[in-house]
Amino acid sequence: MKEHRILINKIILTLSTLAAILGLGFLIWILFVLVKNGLGAMNLNIFMYDGAPPGVAESGLRHAMVGQLMLAVGATVIGVPIGILAGTYLSEFGQNSKLANFIRDISDIMMSAPSIVIGTFVYAIMVAPMGYFNGYAGIVALAIMMIPIVLRTTDDMLSLVPNTLREAAIALGAPKYKMITQVVYRSAKVGIFTGILLSFARIAGETAPLLFTSFNNNFFNLNFNEPIGSLTVTMFSYATSPYEDWQKLGWAAAFILAMFILGLNIVSRFFINRKRK
Amino acid sequence: MLRKSLVSLLAASTLMMAADKLNGAGATFPAPLYYDWAYTYEKTTGTKVNYQSIGSGGGIKQVKSRIVDFGASDEPLQSDVLKKDKLMQFPAAIGSIVVVYNIPGIKDNEIKLKNEIVGDIFLGKITKWNDPKIKADNPNVNLPDKEITVVHRSDGSGTTFNFTYYLSEVNKEWKEKVGTGKAVDWPVGLGGKGNEGVTNYVKQTPFSIGYVEQAYKRQNNLSGATVTTASGKWVEATEDNAKASAKYAKWSKDGDFYQILALQPGDNSYPIVAGTFILLPEEKADMNKDVVKFFDNSFKNGDKSAIELGYIPLPEETKNLIRSYWKDKGIY
Amino acid sequence: MKYMMDTLFENLTRFLALLVLVVLVAVFVVLYNNAEPAIEKYGLSFVTNEKWAPNMNIFGGFPAILGSVLSTLIAMLLATPIAIGIAIFLSEIAPAKLKTSFGVSIELLAAIPSVIYGMWGLFYFAPVVREIFGGNGIGLLTGGFILAVMIFPFIAAITRDSMNTTPDILKESAYALGATKWDVIKDVVIPYAKAGVIGSVILALGRAIGETMAVTFVIGNVHQIPSLITDATTSIPVTLANEFNEAESKLHYASLFYLALLLFAISFIVIAFAKFYFLRKVRKAK
Numbered sequence A: 001m002k003e004h005r006i007l008i009n010k011i012i013l014t015l016s017t018l019a020a021i022l023g024l025g026f027l028i029w030i031l032f033v034l035v036k037n038g039l040g041a042m043n044l045n046i047f048m049y050d051g052a053p054p055g056v057a058e059s060g061l062r063h064a065m066v067g068q069l070m071l072a073v074g075a076t077v078i079g080v081p082i083g084i085l086a087g088t089y090l091s092e093f094g095q096n097s098k099l100a101n102f103i104r105d106i107s108d109i110m111m112s113a114p115s116i117v118i119g120t121f122v123y124a125i126m127v128a129p130m131g132y133f134n135g136y137a138g139i140v141a142l143a144i145m146m147i148p149i150v151l152r153t154t155d156d157m158l159s160l161v162p163n164t165l166r167e168a169a170i171a172l173g174a175p176k177y178k179m180i181t182q183v184v185y186r187s188a189k190v191g192i193f194t195g196i197l198l199s200f201a202r203i204a205g206e207t208a209p210l211l212f213t214s215f216n217n218n219f220f221n222l223n224f225n226e227p228i229g230s231l232t233v234t235m236f237s238y239a240t241s242p243y244e245d246w247q248k249l250g251w252a253a254a255f256i257l258a259m260f261i262l263g264l265n266i267v268s269r270f271f272i273n274r275k276r277k
Numbered sequence B: 001m002l003r004k005s006l007v008s009l010l011a012a013s014t015l016m017m018a019a020d021k022l023n024g025a026g027a028t029f030p031a032p033l034y035y036d037w038a039y040t041y042e043k044t045t046g047t048k049v050n051y052q053s054i055g056s057g058g059g060i061k062q063v064k065s066r067i068v069d070f071g072a073s074d075e076p077l078q079s080d081v082l083k084k085d086k087l088m089q090f091p092a093a094i095g096s097i098v099v100v101y102n103i104p105g106i107k108d109n110e111i112k113l114k115n116e117i118v119g120d121i122f123l124g125k126i127t128k129w130n131d132p133k134i135k136a137d138n139p140n141v142n143l144p145d146k147e148i149t150v151v152h153r154s155d156g157s158g159t160t161f162n163f164t165y166y167l168s169e170v171n172k173e174w175k176e177k178v179g180t181g182k183a184v185d186w187p188v189g190l191g192g193k194g195n196e197g198v199t200n201y202v203k204q205t206p207f208s209i210g211y212v213e214q215a216y217k218r219q220n221n222l223s224g225a226t227v228t229t230a231s232g233k234w235v236e237a238t239e240d241n242a243k244a245s246a247k248y249a250k251w252s253k254d255g256d257f258y259q260i261l262a263l264q265p266g267d268n269s270y271p272i273v274a275g276t277f278i279l280l281p282e283e284k285a286d287m288n289k290d291v292v293k294f295f296d297n298s299f300k301n302g303d304k305s306a307i308e309l310g311y312i313p314l315p316e317e318t319k320n321l322i323r324s325y326w327k328d329k330g331i332y
Numbered sequence C: 001m002k003y004m005m006d007t008l009f010e011n012l013t014r015f016l017a018l019l020v021l022v023v024l025v026a027v028f029v030v031l032y033n034n035a036e037p038a039i040e041k042y043g044l045s046f047v048t049n050e051k052w053a054p055n056m057n058i059f060g061g062f063p064a065i066l067g068s069v070l071s072t073l074i075a076m077l078l079a080t081p082i083a084i085g086i087a088i089f090l091s092e093i094a095p096a097k098l099k100t101s102f103g104v105s106i107e108l109l110a111a112i113p114s115v116i117y118g119m120w121g122l123f124y125f126a127p128v129v130r131e132i133f134g135g136n137g138i139g140l141l142t143g144g145f146i147l148a149v150m151i152f153p154f155i156a157a158i159t160r161d162s163m164n165t166t167p168d169i170l171k172e173s174a175y176a177l178g179a180t181k182w183d184v185i186k187d188v189v190i191p192y193a194k195a196g197v198i199g200s201v202i203l204a205l206g207r208a209i210g211e212t213m214a215v216t217f218v219i220g221n222v223h224q225i226p227s228l229i230t231d232a233t234t235s236i237p238v239t240l241a242n243e244f245n246e247a248e249s250k251l252h253y254a255s256l257f258y259l260a261l262l263l264f265a266i267s268f269i270v271i272a273f274a275k276f277y278f279l280r281k282v283r284k285a286k
Helices: A002-041 A062-094 A098-111 A115-130 A135-160 A163-171 A176-204 A231-239 A244-276 B002-020 B031-045 B056-064 B079-084 B115-123 B132-137 B158-170 B172-177 B194-204 B214-219 B239-246 B285-301 B303-309 B316-328 C002-047 C062-093 C096-109 C114-133 C140-164 C168-176 C181-209 C236-246 C250-277
Strands: B021-026 B048-053 B070-073 B087-102 B149-153 B190-192 B208-213 B273-281
Touching (some): A002 C062, A002 C096, A062 A135, A062 A176, A062 A231, A062 A244, A062 C002, A098 A135, A098 C250, A115 A135, A115 C002, A135 A176, A135 C002, A163 A176, A231 C114, B021 B056, B031 B048, B031 B087, B031 B214, B048 B194, B056 B070, B056 B158, B056 B273, B079 B087, B087 B158, B087 B194, B087 B214, B087 B239, B087 B285, B115 B132, B115 B158, B115 B172, B149 B194, B158 B172, B158 B208, B194 B214, B208 B214, B239 B273, B273 B285, B285 B303, B285 B316, C062 C140, C062 C181, C062 C236, C140 C181, C168 C181, C236 C250
Parallel strands (some): B021 B048, B021 B070, B149 B190
Antiparallel strands (some): B070 B273, B087 B208
């Protein structure tokens, strides 16, 4: 009986270790492919030139990098204030009320909503009535995906602020809104900031919500009222194309975007760790 | 007063924007050509023509709903449809569709496929490369005992429209079961997005067969099959053979240049040739003038790159006919 | 004045919190309205109709729905055991040093944009599937595989977190009674972490069924019911990505919205189920 148990123990532990090795294997494979192709495709032209027909040497991703950044920053400008204030309501006013808990659940559901459906939704409410693909529609689609994440982090972070701080502020005669904006926010700021970074990283890698909204643009464009190129949509069209130089650019785009997003994740991890200490 | 001047300022600024940026979308068939033309146009005039290759279906849809400044399609629209949607139409170039394959060790034009056989392969009736029906016309080719992977389009495509039009004409069963259209219910195979996607899948997948515009075949060194003319003679997809078909085109302003070029008579007329068309929304006169300027300029300076890429430029007289069409419509 | 600002602030935050609800309702309403011509024409038989032929103006959602379900199923069957294995390894077996470095890299892998998984799948993984399983490498199985690779880090990370919440004192008393590691995992850790693990698996399922980019490169993009696991097929998000920008006929456009509505409803139900049954977080009263 005892030996039997030890045998099973050994089998399970071996299987778990094998699973871990397999998982790690895929990790290394993907990262290796990304770094090899990405670095291999990297050159200065990528940062200096915009989209060009296949076969043209002066071809780059400048337009797409700037476009992706514009879209992500635009979404942040809309999504972060809404997310923070909505999260504030849940944590500071709604607390454990039925309404607050209901909104929490709904927000969590929206957080996992299929991103392509958000794209079709925004096409129907913005692109179709306005009459053209445009960057505003892109940032609205991304903001819809961002708000639930910021809301959730704000809610969580604010609920970690000790009540004694709130009580002290109220005892000093501060009105509630001042107590929240000056005391509660201040002590939760690192946590909220980390949440914003992570949500920014999440939406900066989105493709599907942009296909029907900001569409794509081969040229450098700073106008939100027009189609805007992005790294992700460019990657999609370049990687599915047969041209080797476009595929190379696709890998370069993948590498740049992945490094950017992994960098953001590492930075936010640093903040989380610092906070723990 | 202030409001009025603000409005006119706004209008002026949108006009200024319109002058240096144009958004077009549609057919992937002429995309390599339009990219080239747009690239040169931006270099010489500063006007940015943002052409997105999303398929003819997308081009028609987006110009109908006025979401782009011009649409592009290789399926021409009939005059009554154009009238209903308040669109204008003119051809921009001619191209040919090549039946391409990827069989390791077998070179370009080494395989001969009768038109009807092409239909049987796309119907899934012939499933292996060494099928006796293929072997019969290729006695000296070492055909492998491998499953054929059919690659077609996943999106609404003018290339598909012309290809399925051709298949419907040469293969009865195809006509009954599948028919002609930009997007059909494919009996077999896998779908690539755009000519780009089909080319990519054919390149990636050994023992596959697909159909793409000549430019995609050339740029990517794919192998193409020799097929048959309408009269049953073997014919390769060369520039001369495509031109032989193109010369039968009867372009006319009255029908808004509606023209299907597949299966023309003549002993060396390549059977799958097609014009590619531009669609303009009637009411956007100013924008149309800018679009027309781009195509006029490309008609003047773009023939060379069209030939290099594998397209057939429109003959001078057709170009003049188009210019007079533009004049009639007040946009030239 | 003091109270007015307070009321103003509270109302502003409440309004914005309600906005989330408004968006959710708006998505349903807008999708439904746009899908209406297709709903009127086909009703629920849309779900079981097999033919999708835009040239004949016939639209049936069954192949896309089936493709979504099957690719997600394959992904879950492959990813869940591996992810749980990794979680066990991370929380119970690995030496402390490996725990953090491996744990962090798993979490980072979960952050890579899905379009990159798709590219990797097309150029590197599809040929491997072709070699091993036959077919042409593009199809249902490859789609499921890529989805599995995409979601296992996500499941592993959450499962590990739930396992780590098991109080040490419980584990130690079990060891003191002569339990093996597996006994402890089976009888102490898993019962303790069960709800969290199941919840995370369902959340991952929700994510997989709505994923577009990782799948569209490799699933084959055809409305067909696969007869072999390696056959090409499609899924709802892939169909939307391929056809939405070009759906010319009214019915085609409406049918795509119908598919989007179905997908949204499925993911809503899946996630709501995970939330209400397994991930109900009890908020600490202040």
